[in-house]
Amino acid sequence: MNILVIGSGGREHAIIRALKKSPKCEKIYALPGNGGIADDAECVNIAATDLDGIVEFAKTHPIDFAAVIPDDPLALGLADRLRDIGIPSFGPSKKAAVIESSKAFSKDLMKKYGIPTAKYESFTDCDTALAYLKTQTLPIVIKADGLALGKGVIIAETLAQAEQTVRDMMLEAKFGKSGECVVIEEFLTGPEVSVLAFTDGKTIVPMPASMDHKRAGDGDVGLNTGGMGAVAPNPYYDESKQLRAMEEIILPTIAAMNEENRKFKGCLYFGLMLTEEGPKVIEYNCRFGDPETQAVLPLLKSDLLEIMLAVEQERLSDMDIEFSKDACCCLVLASGGYPEKYEKGKQISLNDFPENIFVFHAGTKKKGTELVTNGGRVLGITAVRKTLAEAVSACYEAAEHVEFDGKYYRKDIGSRALSINA
Numbered sequence: 029m030n031i032l033v034i035g036s037g038g039r040e041h042a043i044i045r046a047l048k049k050s051p052k053c054e055k056i057y058a059l060p061g062n063g064g065i066a067d068d069a070e071c072v073n074i075a076a077t078d079l080d081g082i083v084e085f086a087k088t089h090p091i092d093f094a095a096v097i098p099d100d101p102l103a104l105g106l107a108d109r110l111r112d113i114g115i116p117s118f119g120p121s122k123k124a125a126v127i128e129s130s131k132a133f134s135k136d137l138m139k140k141y142g143i144p145t146a147k148y149e150s151f152t153d154c155d156t157a158l159a160y161l162k163t164q165t166l167p168i169v170i171k172a173d174g175l176a177l178g179k180g181v182i183i184a185e186t187l188a189q190a191e192q193t194v195r196d197m198m199l200e201a202k203f204g205k206s207g208e209c210v211v212i213e214e215f216l217t218g219p220e221v222s223v224l225a226f227t228d229g230k231t232i233v234p235m236p237a238s239m240d241h242k243r244a245g246d247g248d249v250g251l252n253t254g255g256m257g258a259v260a261p262n263p264y265y266d267e268s269k270q271l272r273a274m275e276e277i278i279l280p281t282i283a284a285m286n287e288e289n290r291k292f293k294g295c296l297y298f299g300l301m302l303t304e305e306g307p308k309v310i311e312y313n314c315r316f317g318d319p320e321t322q323a324v325l326p327l328l329k330s331d332l333l334e335i336m337l338a339v340e341q342e343r344l345s346d347m348d349i350e351f352s353k354d355a356c357c358c359l360v361l362a363s364g365g366y367p368e369k370y371e372k373g374k375q376i377s378l379n380d381f382p383e384n385i386f387v388f389h390a391g392t393k394k395k396g397t398e399l400v401t402n403g404g405r406v407l408g409i410t411a412v413r414k415t416l417a418e419a420v421s422a423c424y425e426a427a428e429h430v431e432f433d434g435k436y437y438r439k440d441i442g443s444r445a446l447s448i449n450a
């Protein structure tokens with residue numbers, strides 16, 4: 029089969045590597061791909077958000093199946109457009125992708141169906157939002173309604189900071205249109221868990237849970253990023269929590285989306301917080317997470333292409349999906365300055381790089397024969413080992429063998445997971 033994969037991050041690289049293992053996979057086109065994906069697929073320079081360009085490409089090439097991976101094209105309805113021209117696709121419809129593209133929608137869905145989440149209110153008027161803030165306790169969480177690359181969430185410690193954030197979002201459009209509506213919600217505490225699940229709208233199969241590291245700095249300080257590293261499985265999400273989340277969150281979410289006539293087919297991401305009152309939803313994403321996917325798919329033993337086909341054809345219940353019991357760590361190497369200003373175009377070298385480690389490319393591109401940086405998150409260094417401790421140390425050892433100007437990474441990926449019994 030000839031497969032089209034939309035996207036260009038480390039997550040897409042991990043997906044393409046998994047798809048390539050399928051005996052059914054003949055050729056992969058990546059739109060637009062990146063410097064590392066170019067070794068595994070044919071990269072075509074069409075942006076993931078150029079829907080007309082992608083549809084035109086799909087019409088004029090022998091494509092048998094498409095996988096739409098990032099949030100933006102899903103929110104714009106790319107999976108629908110591809111299905112409309114007869115190309116079976118992995119990824120939710122625009123109607124279902126709203127579970128991520130509008131936080132106000134997802135919060136209202138949870139309220140309506142009794143799915144546990146932080147208490148909240150949403151606002152489209154700045155004065156009303158400012159007045160509400162005065163009635164709340166601190167810290168308080170302020171979220172831009174729309175997509176903001178994981179950066180539209182501010183945890184305010186003081187009222188002044190909260191008020192400033194609301195003004196920045198609603199009056200100064202710091203997050204563009206995404207901030208025209210804000211959600212203000214209660215601050216929750218507890219370990220976070222990312223659960224990625226395959227679903228065809230009838231059956232849902234969670235993958236091993238993972239733990240992201242969203243803040244830029246060691247010890248979970250600094251700005252929120254797209255994710256600085258991930259480990260799987262997540263030891264905080266034990267069997268009893270898994271059962272509870274399945275019963276109170278995962279199955280009810282699928283039922284709620286069906287009830288709303290927004291059947292979700294694809295990978296649904298549950299960002300959970302394990303609070304003292306039980307697991308609660310922090311966010312839904314309508315897609316594979318990044319870097320979580322880089323830490324989860326290397327554990328998949330089954331054929332990813334077969335799973336994606338089964339999702340699209342709504343026969344996921346027939347599939348036997350198997351994951352390895354090993355542990356996996358993905359360490360993100362970023363450009364200094366990320367998630368704020370950073371430079372691009374720095375030459376990357378991998379000297380004496382150890383074997384048995386995956387290097388998933390995110391912000392890289394080929395410049396002649398050289399590989400250069402081309403984004404905030406540059407590489408995902410990923411190791412699968414018998415234990416998490418071994419996987420983590422293998423990643424840190426390997427990271428020493430990568431050089432580029434401004435290379436930055438967190439030094440504590442996995443430490444919270446490893447400290448569970450400490």
Ligand code: AMP
Pocket residue numbers: 146169171178179181183213214215216217220242252299310311
């Ligand atoms: P989101 O984009 O909604 O996942 O938020 C990004 C990150 O902000 C989450 O992964 C949490 O670490 C943090 N966060 C979001 N909402 C809350 C909340 N209600 N309480 C505490 N932390 C939160």
Ligand code: GLY
Pocket residue numbers: 178240254255313316317318319320
């Ligand atoms: N790592 C979080 C996300 O993909 O949204």
